[in-house]
């Protein structure tokens with residue numbers, strides 16, 4: 001089939017990105033691909049990995065490479081987790097189910113976003129793999145409490161509170177293409193959608209897209225909100241503070257993660273409230289533009305809290321070498337968002353599988369070339385700092 005052949009011609013994440021761009025209406029591709037303001041942080045996230053090189057060690061028996069580790073109390077086969085991303089069924093009708101299935105198959109965590117188009121319960125049923133639910137502290141605290149309870153009942157292993165969204169970043173690509181609240185239809189955007197008939201066909205012939213976790217709130221109908229997205233955006237609460245984070249943690253009995261930590265001070269506060277892990281993240285460059293790249297903050301945060309809390313890093317990872325640099329600097333694991341979304345948009349579930357396979361194969365090969373047989377051998381000695 002053409003779709004399989006196209007995927008087989010993708011040899012890295014950049015190739016999947018290119019294919020995703022062909023297959024999606026421009027507004028949706030821009031929504032995945034874009035960042036805030038001038039996209040400085042978006043670009044810097046990936047570019048900043050280049051300040052490090054990786055050292056190669058010769059004459060090591062690398063016939064067996066072990067990528068496994070333990071994250072949040074779960075054994076994973078390799079140290080890259082799938083980050084929470086909203087609205088996946090807009091990019092391909094396979095949506096969250098496809099990503100959850102492929103994450104489980106490849107032996108890693110799947111994280112389900114509050115803003116998903118598949119419900120907590122459906123993802124809970126879909127996979128026995130390690131899974132984390134991502135929540136926000138909403139204006140309506142009962143909504144957050146309800147999500148935590150539903151994630152518990154559905155068998156999620158960890159809870160992740162995203163803390164870098166007191167307000168939406170200024171994503172100008174979305175303003176231009178009409179991916180706003182409410183969406184703006186222009187002649188150009190309608191034409192763009194019509195030029196992607198396969199996407200249109202599947203959107204019209206599969207389950208309607210909805211924000212599956214909150215849809216019931218609208219059906220119950222307070223009457224004051226006209227659609228789900230507006231309802232959810234009204235739920236973002238700029239007053240959320242550390243007490244609220246501690247409150248959410250108190251509702252959950254298992255591993256608890258704070259996602260969106262970028263400073264040493266906040267990392268220390270995360271330790272104080274008893275979080276199990278932090279995700280050093282700038283939301284993939286979608287929030288504060290000019291925020292440093294996550295890899296630039298990692299050494300300082302590791303110095304301050306390494307060993308006291310698990311450290312996961314995301315934003316900008318596109319290559320196995322990026323993962324290895326983060327691990328060498330002291331991260332316990334990494335997360336990816338766009339890489340698997342490009343795969344999803346490029347080819348549904350097989351596209352996600354391709355993204356995960358490519359990244360994992362790169363890590364394994366790079367470890368061989370570095371002379372590292374397992375992750376405990378990936379240390380700061382493997383790094384070369386370019387001047």
Ligand SMILES: Cc1cc2nc3c(=O)[nH]c(=O)nc-3n(C[C@H](O)[C@H](O)[C@H](O)COP(=O)(O)O)c2cc1C
Nearest residue numbers: 032083084085086113162283284315316336337338
């Ligand atoms: C399209 C898209 C949707 C996202 N939605 C969410 C979300 O609902 N919740 C969340 O915590 N992070 C969300 N993120 C951020 C990711 O979890 C992650 O931090 C980011 O994608 C990592 O950067 P990368 O895309 O360069 O790998 C989203 C990112 C993208 C690209």
